[in-house]
């Protein structure tokens with residue numbers, strides 16, 4: 001899985017067809033969508049129209065909360081694949097654990113079946129906590145390869161990242177740019193960026209890459225799609241990394257996975 005990919009939350013289906021096309025032309029090869037984003041059809045169209053060989057692409061989609069459960073997961077997977085126009089998926093994620101319901105266990109058993117049947121190359125989770133991961137390990141067979149969670153300099157998830165490292169799970173950062181709001185105006189990032197001739201967004205993405213996180217920044221702006229991909233020609237120093245480590249505020253932008261049960 002490429003460490004730097006492209007996310008498409010809040011991109012309308014017709015816009016996704018265009019934006020994913022721009023991302024692929026720029027050089028991205030990993031695309032992160034979800035059933036809930038309602039843009040799997042446009043994403044699939046862009047993948048096909050790119051002319052890029054299927055084995056050079058890495059496609060992730062996610063099972064939405066309302067479809068948790070064994071049979072409903074199998075049906076939702078088929079529907080996602082029909083919209084994407086794919087035979088085999090690279091990575092399928094349970095979007096949210098919804099711990100109070102406990103249905104993520106049967107959902108995962110359906111993921112295991114799809115994986116064992118060769119319909120998915122890798123299975124993972126999103127928004128899982130240490131507690132929901134431990135229950136998954138105890139009650140199911142296949143370990144998730146990825147946990148995609150909110151992660152940016154204001155929410156660094158140190159404890160969860162260390163847990164992932166101990167269990168050989170890759171950490172994937174959603175909202176890696178803090179949704180482009182206050183974070184990118186932080187003076188610490190401006191100072192580091194000036195020293196390297198890079199923008200605040202590029203500094204943040206480089207920080208993720210050097211930590212070992214998988215990142216999937218979203219933009220519908222072609223210049224930003226290119227800017228976010230141009231992060232492989234510089235390196236943050238140990239002092240830069242320490243300064244960004246000091247920005248942690250354990251501050252979420254999105255919902256708390258311990259309590260988020262939205263099915264809409």
Ligand SMILES: NC(=O)C1=CN([C@@H]2O[C@H](COP(=O)(O)OP(=O)(O)OC[C@H]3O[C@@H](n4cnc5c(N)ncnc54)[C@H](OP(=O)(O)O)[C@@H]3O)[C@@H](O)[C@H]2O)C=CC1
Nearest residue numbers: 007008009174175176177178179180201217218219220221
């Ligand atoms: N599993 C989950 O529960 C979740 C997964 N995700 C995934 O993570 C992806 C990324 O997260 P997302 O929440 O979209 O937020 P990001 O942190 O990627 O930020 C996206 C926002 O930042 C702006 N932006 C992008 N690049 C730049 C730049 N170089 N300079 C300034 N502003 C910039 C974009 O604007 P513009 O588009 O106008 O250019 C957009 O408003 C999603 O698209 C989705 O795939 C996201 C949330 C939850």
Ligand SMILES: O=C(O)C(=O)[C@@H](O)[C@H](O)C(=O)CO
Nearest residue numbers: 009010034036095254255262
């Ligand atoms: O974007 C996603 O993948 C999400 O799960 C979020 O949008 C989430 O549903 C949310 O933020 C709801 O407010």
